[in-house]
Amino acid sequence: MLFHKAFLQRAARLLCLSLITLLFTTKGFGQDRTIADFDKGWHFHLGDVKDGENASLTDVNWRLLDLPHDWSIEGKFSKNNPATPEGGALPGGIGWYRKTFTIPASAKNKLVYVDFDGVYQKSDVWINGHHLGFRPNGYISFRYELTPYLKFGGKNVIAVKVDNSVQPNSRWYSGSGIYRNVWLVTTNKTAVAHWGTYVTTPKVDENSATVNLVTTVATKEGDGVGHYWVGLQTTIYDAKGLKVASLYTSKGEKKDGNIEMTNDNPAVVSQEMVVKNPHLWSVSNPYLYKAVTRVYMLGYDAAKIPVDEYTTSFGIRYFNFDADKGFSLNGKPMKILGVCDHHDLGSLGAAVNTRALERQLEMLKAMGCNGIRTSHNPPAPELLNLCDKMGFIVMDEAFDCWEWKKAKYDYHLYFKEWHKRDLEDQVLRDRNHPSVMIWSIGNEIPQQGDTSALRLAPELAGIVHSLDKTRPITAANDNPGKGNKIIASGALDLVGYNYHEFDYATFHDRYPGKKFIATETTSGLETRGHYDMPSDSVRVWPARWDKPFTEGNPDNSVSAYDNVRPAWGSTHEATWKVIKKYDFLSGLFIWTGFDYLGEPTPYSWPSRSSYFGIIDLAGFPKDIYYMYQSEWTDKTVLHIFPHWNWEPGKLVDVWAFYNHADEVELFLNGKSLGVKKKNGEDLHVMWRVKYEPGTLKAISRKGGKVILTREIHTAGAPAKIELIADRKNIKADGKDLSFITVKILDKDGNLVPNANNLVNFKINGEAFIASVDNGDEVSHDPFKANYRKAFNGLALAIVQTKEKPGPITFTATSNGLKGATVVLQAK
Ligand code: GAL
Numbered sequence: 124m125l126f127h128k129a130f131l132q133r134a135a136r137l138l139c140l141s142l143i144t145l146l147f148t149t150k151g152f153g154q155d156r157t158i159a160d161f162d163k164g165w166h167f168h169l170g171d172v173k174d175g176e177n178a179s180l181t182d183v184n185w186r187l188l189d190l191p192h193d194w195s196i197e198g199k200f201s202k203n204n205p206a207t208p209e210g211g212a213l214p215g216g217i218g219w220y221r222k223t224f225t226i227p228a229s230a231k232n233k234l235v236y237v238d239f240d241g242v243y244q245k246s247d248v249w250i251n252g253h254h255l256g257f258r259p260n261g262y263i264s265f266r267y268e269l270t271p272y273l274k275f276g277g278k279n280v281i282a283v284k285v286d287n288s289v290q291p292n293s294r295w296y297s298g299s300g301i302y303r304n305v306w307l308v309t310t311n312k313t314a315v316a317h318w319g320t321y322v323t324t325p326k327v328d329e330n331s332a333t334v335n336l337v338t339t340v341a342t343k344e345g346d347g348v349g350h351y352w353v354g355l356q357t358t359i360y361d362a363k364g365l366k367v368a369s370l371y372t373s374k375g376e377k378k379d380g381n382i383e384m385t386n387d388n389p390a391v392v393s394q395e396m397v398v399k400n401p402h403l404w405s406v407s408n409p410y411l412y413k414a415v416t417r418v419y420m421l422g423y424d425a426a427k428i429p430v431d432e433y434t435t436s437f438g439i440r441y442f443n444f445d446a447d448k449g450f451s452l453n454g455k456p457m458k459i460l461g462v463c464d465h466h467d468l469g470s471l472g473a474a475v476n477t478r479a480l481e482r483q484l485e486m487l488k489a490m491g492c493n494g495i496r497t498s499h500n501p502p503a504p505e506l507l508n509l510c511d512k513m514g515f516i517v518m519d520e521a522f523d524c525w526e527w528k529k530a531k532y533d534y535h536l537y538f539k540e541w542h543k544r545d546l547e548d549q550v551l552r553d554r555n556h557p558s559v560m561i562w563s564i565g566n567e568i569p570q571q572g573d574t575s576a577l578r579l580a581p582e583l584a585g586i587v588h589s590l591d592k593t594r595p596i597t598a599a600n601d602n603p604g605k606g607n608k609i610i611a612s613g614a615l616d617l618v619g620y621n622y623h624e625f626d627y628a629t630f631h632d633r634y635p636g637k638k639f640i641a642t643e644t645t646s647g648l649e650t651r652g653h654y655d656m657p658s659d660s661v662r663v664w665p666a667r668w669d670k671p672f673t674e675g676n677p678d679n680s681v682s683a684y685d686n687v688r689p690a691w692g693s694t695h696e697a698t699w700k701v702i703k704k705y706d707f708l709s710g711l712f713i714w715t716g717f718d719y720l721g722e723p724t725p726y727s728w729p730s731r732s733s734y735f736g737i738i739d740l741a742g743f744p745k746d747i748y749y750m751y752q753s754e755w756t757d758k759t760v761l762h763i764f765p766h767w768n769w770e771p772g773k774l775v776d777v778w779a780f781y782n783h784a785d786e787v788e789l790f791l792n793g794k795s796l797g798v799k800k801k802n803g804e805d806l807h808v809m810w811r812v813k814y815e816p817g818t819l820k821a822i823s824r825k826g827g828k829v830i831l832t833r834e835i836h837t838a839g840a841p842a843k844i845e846l847i848a849d850r851k852n853i854k855a856d857g858k859d860l861s862f863i864t865v866k867i868l869d870k871d872g873n874l875v876p877n878a879n880n881l882v883n884f885k886i887n888g889e890a891f892i893a894s895v896d897n898g899d900e901v902s903h904d905p906f907k908a909n910y911r912k913a914f915n916g917l918a919l920a921i922v923q924t925k926e927k928p929g930p931i932t933f934t935a936t937s938n939g940l941k942g943a944t945v946v947l948q949a950k
Pocket of ligand 1: 566567643646692714
């Protein structure tokens, strides 16, 4: 007997669906999808292990730890570490992680995946001895399916080998290990695929927004030949959780618009909804919506069997880059006021921590910053979540090199084989974030002057645009002149300039009709709290990038008056003055928001961290922070510096950054040193003062009315410690942090600006000291310690909760000083 193919398919489908119905009705329909934190209880061994993947290997003697984990940050600084001072001078090596876990027998009909947000680098993963895969890229997120190799109802062993031994492979500190979060994801056999939704808002105005959601549903039901039908109910909720739109796409049979799928062909479902009176996402009101997609398999009898629920967070906004008018968000012209940052979190190393990221963003927000460039690699997902929530515009960058190297063992070794996969994964993972508005396909690509860029730039742009056409593509070019083949290839939607602020004004002479973004600027150099006189001449340190640096200060410090820059960079003020002047300059990303480990320009060893930050490695703002705050925020600012402890008779330059005022008057011990006003493009005022101890006082005035007053006093000898916790109530979740600033004060409460006292810390309660720092680029003291010397009067201790609530008492003592205690509450 001959059966029609469709009939057979129907029969197969009926059978399968009956089985599925039975399964769910007998088991009861539970949670469809679980996303479990898989960070706890890994065993770690530093060094290679023979048969490390073998499930029966004994690992109980290995160190027990929770992820995220960076073993490099626990190591000792040495000039001889293969990372070199450029890479932070900390050790690399090979490390193994293993975790034994059970999967309940009841999960037998589920699919189980492990998701790694990032492993630096060259990771191999095994489950129960079976090799799942290798990923060389240390910044990419990836998933492996575990299902076929799992023992349901039994013990399973996952093993991860991380190889960061071959160095240098980075121009900055990378960290080593499983330094981002890991998740165990369980779904039904039919479920939304990995990164399986794509939300866009093709039509937006104040009254209404069209939301388009494309969902990919995959199935592993049956024996590979069955055809299945699914229905999708997607509901959009506003930030209050109120339903604002809902749509069910497929009812009835295929002919009615049902979505058919097989094991080989996932269903791709497009749904379009209208949200009335949308709250538009912006940097000042980062409003988020949620699309909750409920997936049903459709039974032959029109039964709807719920199989998955998947949530996509998104924002409704529109933006535009204009060749003449620059950037606008939701129709309003504005500039992107951004910073570049590397991924390390100072003394915490590369190990990602949401609170540490949030604190960085809070400080940047308070400075008026509204943009982040994820230099030069895909970021932690938590960073993008925070940017969505807090209102930052993100330039999401893919690569620091293509086929040609920058460091001997960097990604150029893997580019040919992996770039397509890595770039696709990055775009698929990140394209729903409203904060992401620019894709960067590379930073200072050595091939930018070579004809190979004519092939590669369009290829990379094509990969990005095949997955997302809603955002422009740029590349960060350090040679943006006529010979630049990346720009010449026409692949870029935005022409990205690194540095060259002196060429901005004539940009359109070179690239008529093109859109501009300053992908990287400035590279100003400062050591917090260190001041060299005079302040009104610029030091070019180093004067050449390709020659050894022989100038500088004997203690490897750099003056914090914005007057030190490398040959390729500018002072902060110089670049901002240009960006400010021309509308078509859509924005900038300053190198960098925070100091980072590695790249200690202009010095090398014994320096081991950067001087580029507007904020130092410990999170203490340098003076230039207040220049930006005076320009970029509505906050009324009057910031005067330096400190007031000098040799009598020395000529000291006093600067003031101010706003909302016409003038500032400075007084020394009650005597006026004159009134100063910013003229023309000025961003600060300055007095040259013959030092005498006492009180320096500044008053800003508008129309004769006092706006702000600031005083700095000559400090006496160190007498006491002050502790200031950024947050006293923290979550007892084992992850939350309190950042405790340690100040060395004289007996009258003045900060002692050059104090370097050794401070010892003690902690009682359900918490531990995650790390300590002081912002000194040259210190070789360990970050994992219960002591720290102050640096220019300040130190930092980071306290991390355990998982029990209760009071935490943190005490700081130092020889000859009055100690201090702060009490925190873990809740
Ligand atoms: C740029 C580069 C950055 C950093 C910076 C230091 O050329 O893109 O990664 O090295 O210089 O000034």
